[in-house]
Amino acid sequence: MLIRTGKIAAMLCLVTILISFGVTGAEAGTKAVHEGRVVLKMNDYFIIYTYPKGPYIDENNRLIIPLRSVSDLLGADVAYDGPTRTATVTLDGHTVQITIGSYTAFVDGEPVEMDTMAVLESGSMLVPARIIFDSFDFKVELNAHGVVCIRDERLYTKEFVRELSRGELLYPNPAEDGQRHGTDFFYRHLASMDYFGWLYLKELNVFQPLSYRVVFEEIKDDEYYKVLTSASYMIKNISGKEIAKGNEDFFISYYTMASDYFGTRDNSTLGEKSDLRSRTASTKDEIIIVNEEVKTRQKIKYILAIGRTILMPNEIREYQLK
Incomplete structure (x- = not known):
């Protein structure tokens, strides 16, 4: 070594x-x-x-990334609503909504079940990467x-x-x-x-x-x-x-x-x-x-x-x- x-x-x-x-x-x-x-x-x-x-792999063997990086690195537009703890991610005319603590995301208004969830850490939202990658192809x-x-x-x-x-x-x-x-x-x-x-x-x-x-x-x-x-x-x-x-x-x-x-x-x-x-x-x-x-x-x-x-x-x- x-x-x-x-x-x-x-x-x-x-x-x-x-x-x-x-x-x-x-x-x-x-x-x-x-x-x-x-x-x-x-x-x-x-x-x-x-x-x-x-970026890390959570207990459900899923990749988790900070919401900020979805904007900075993937080029998406991101908005966060504090009262509902919901992030809205928009790219190429498609929209994904993810809520902290929920297994259900909404892709172009339609519910999609995830096998892991978004979390809050150090005041920042961390989101499952797969729903982002799949939704935006x-x-x-x-x-x-x-x-x-x-x-x-x-x-x-x-x-x-x-x-x-x-x-x-x-x-x-x-x-x-x-x-x-x-x-x-x-x-x-x-x-x-x-x-x-x-x-x-x-x-x-x-x-x-x-x-x-x-x-x-x-x-x-x-x-x-x-x-x-x-x-x-x-x-x-x-x-x-x-x-x-x-x-x-x-x-x-x-x-x-x-x-x-x-x-x-x-x-x-x-x-x-x-x-x-x-x-x-x-x-x-x-x-x-x-x-x-x-x-x-x-x-x-x-x-x-x-x-x-x-x-x-x-x-x-x-x-x-x-």
């Missing part, structure tokens, strides 16, 4: 990530711990954490690791989610790859800069996150940063082959309550300066532990990750000539 550790400070006003070897000036304050299996994937991105609770598959996987262009409706598919991580030959993989593979967001230029995508769906443990801790004595996030992710090489040193890029992105985005990018990921972030080699089916510390000005609302590989400088020219 390999362990990769990084410590990150995020300057959200500049959307800049700084890597350091320690976080100082943090005094223990309010602390919240979230941990569990990774159970949801939307297009190429694993949904690791959603406020106030990450999201195609769902279960992968070999028990992860619910959805692929749908509607998942890119919201602006901050669209950014995940159009950013700065380039293919060596974008025009060719756009034809080969489709437009949503044309460019990849969540890029890193290194001293040699942009990073280039090599392969998607290489690493599968299995579980996570995230600790949010209030910072008392820092004038700028207010929240320290300490995270540990267990990931598995599912490529069926060995990954050479320097190619691994399990990229984790974070969104705050203000929908500010930042990712674990750094300024020295390749070549001589690679000591600040270790991109270790991994054998087929090997488990890797990724540890990070992130400082932000606001609470974290979402943690998403993509398990990919990047090209080393000596591979880029070879790839372009294919």
Whole structure:
């Protein structure tokens, strides 16, 4: 088992990530711990954490997600009526109504029985995902690791989610790859800069996150940063082959309550300066532990990750000539 550790400070006003070897000036304050299996994937991105609770499987073996994420991640319009404790979800001309504590939902006005129910936790409504997916015709598959996987262009409706598919991580030959993989593979967001230029995508769906443990801790004595996030992710090489040193890029992105985005990018990921972030080699089916510390000005609302590989400088020219 390999362990990769990084410590990150995020300057959200500049959307800049700084890597350091320690976080100082943090005094223990309010602390919240979230941990569990990774159970949801939307297009190429694993949904690791959603406020106030990450997607999880309940006692009835059903996927439960926060109501907020139905709007932010699925692109639906959501309204909540406090007195009746009922949520109304609208998408593509269809409507679903779900009430906390009830096994009956209403789809376009017709009652539909569920085998689990919505609950209230930390002041937020958590809803059964299946009634949402089925009612709005999201195609769902279960992968070999028990992860619910959805692929749908509607998942890119919201602006901050669209950014995940159009950013700065380039293919060596974008025009060719756009034809080969489709437009949503044309460019990849969540890029890193290194001293040699942009990073280039090599392969998607290489690493599968299995579980996570995230600790949010209030910072008392820092004038700028207010929240320290300490995270540990267990990931598995599912490529069926060995990954050479320097190619691994399990990229984790974070969104705050203000929908500010930042990712674990750094300024020295390749070549001589690679000591600040270790991109270790991994054998087929090997488990890797990724540890990070992130400082932000606001609470974290979402943690998403993509398990990919990047090209080393000596591979880029070879790839372009294919």
